[in-house]
Amino acid sequence: MIVVLEQSATEQQISKIRKYLVDHGLQIREIVGEKETILGAVGQVVIDPRTVELLSGVSKVIPISKPYKLASREFQKEDSVFNIGPVKIGGSRLVVIAGPCAVESREQIIEAAKAVREAGAVILRGGAYKPRTSPYSFQGLGEEGLKYLKEAGEITGMPVATEVVSTSDVELMAQYIDVYQIGARNMQNFELLKKVGSMNMPVILKRGLCATINEWLMAAEYLLSSGTNKVILCERGIRTYETYTRNTLDISAIPVVQKLSHLPVIVDPSHATGLRNKVLPMSLASVAAGADGLIVEVHPNPEEAMSDGPQSLYPVQFQKLMADVQAMASVVEKELARLPHKSISNKSKDKAVPTGLKVAFQGEHGAYGELAVTRYFSQQEVEPFPVPSFADVFEGVLKGDFPWGLVPLENTLGGSIHDNYDLFHQYPDIKIFGEIKLRVRHNLMVNKGTRIEEVKEAYSHPQALAQCTAFLKKHDIKPMVYYDTAGAAAMVAQEKDPSKAAIASIRAAEFYDLEILDEGIETDPLNFTRFALIGRDDLPQLENPDRASLLFALPDETGSLVRCLTLLAKYDLNLTKLESRPIAGKPWSYMFYTDINLPAQTEKFHQALEAMKDVVSDLRVLGLYKA
């Protein structure tokens, strides 16, 4: 049952309620939400819930209708978000786990770890105890394998995941690993579930070969009721009459489970299909269906793999998978999890940013800029800090008021945000350290209880209104210009007039406690804004950048632009953007702003930069970063 506490409940009342429940044989989990605190009480309920409702401090008691309790959405409305080492999983994050089926040798796992890390994986997998169908197949290296796995994780900075097959290995394994994996064949090994659950560590629970969703969630319940609250469900294909693929990937299980449970759901496209050329399409389908992550088998040399070679990706295939998955992630408004880079986790080397670290954005709370900040820093605790203008973001970062700022550079429908390009020119000590592409989804929001028929006017920034014209026409709602989207949401919340709605981000609805009547009301769904993360240029640059942004001016002579572009082509550098801007105070003179795709080896780029100095003037590197 769920015991919702009164907001005014005192500590003393709460401990009395707890004692009452515990005395009646129930286990308790406390969930402190923004608006209410609840006690989840599970176990064999022998008391009448009405007696609990009568205790002072209790607001109401709600029975949980499902057989699984701690795993259910009824128990916890919000998505579970938790850490696996430094990596956060759940909510809007997309976590990619990759590595070989089995740890075969020290060299093999280190090579695999480096390859998957370089492509963007954030957790390393590799089996040391392999539950094989045949007793004559390779059974894994055991503890020796765990040692190599741990070492490979340390070298590459990734937490490690590995399968546990026996209760007697559970404690030993905890010294080496960050997350346990319960394999499909052991999903209903209840003694193993109880033992692993009691370790209080993250666990990946694979769906059994023939398990229903209910059985799978009941297995999760075993883990949760044994102590841990960090369970990741993994869909890995189920057995059907189809034999073309090794198993049949149940894509629809993802949204089904996400409705029933708050736990993150990841997909294993490798075991689901058994065929490496099916892994990419199934990964994209899983992300499109809302998966919170992927676990993919990658081997440095799949033909020589000791297990599951035919389904293991070559490292180059995995690189392509990561690029495509990233493109798909922004469509479903997820952010690919990155390991925090050193300059972001400033000062203390390994620690994440201290809580309360401020990141500046232009606008008010609820602005799209704030949403972009929370998505960019989805792996860290930061405080998005609103400032009135883009110039204030640059100025605050320069003065050191904020270590980071996030500013929009361009929108796929509206084009470049020139103010910010000009600010880079004015602030030579500010550089770009990263970028994020945010899908702009407009939502119609109202005060709680308002029906759409009551809404007569929608307030928002003129650009947002223009992007929602078809929707507004259809519902006969008048567009009303407001200075910005979040400001409009604040006004609607304050006025409480049911004829007024706002068009703004999901973050604005949360912040101003408005109800979203309709989401994604923009006419063109391909509406993305690219934001740049800016910081002072005395911070260390990121490792493995793949994009460079440059600013330069050209001498006023025939062919100067062609000479510059020819030079970039000569060094095999692919230009993704070129834009000219007038230079303030110098009528009819222009700066050129360009983005370049960086090859893995950046020497060519640096050689090209040297050569460019002879053909352009005022050359500045705005940043080398990950696009």
Ligand code: PEP
């Ligand atoms: C594995 O991940 O290597 C594995 C054996 O998976 P499953 O339990 O899903 O078959």
Ligand code: MN
């Ligand atoms: Mn395998």
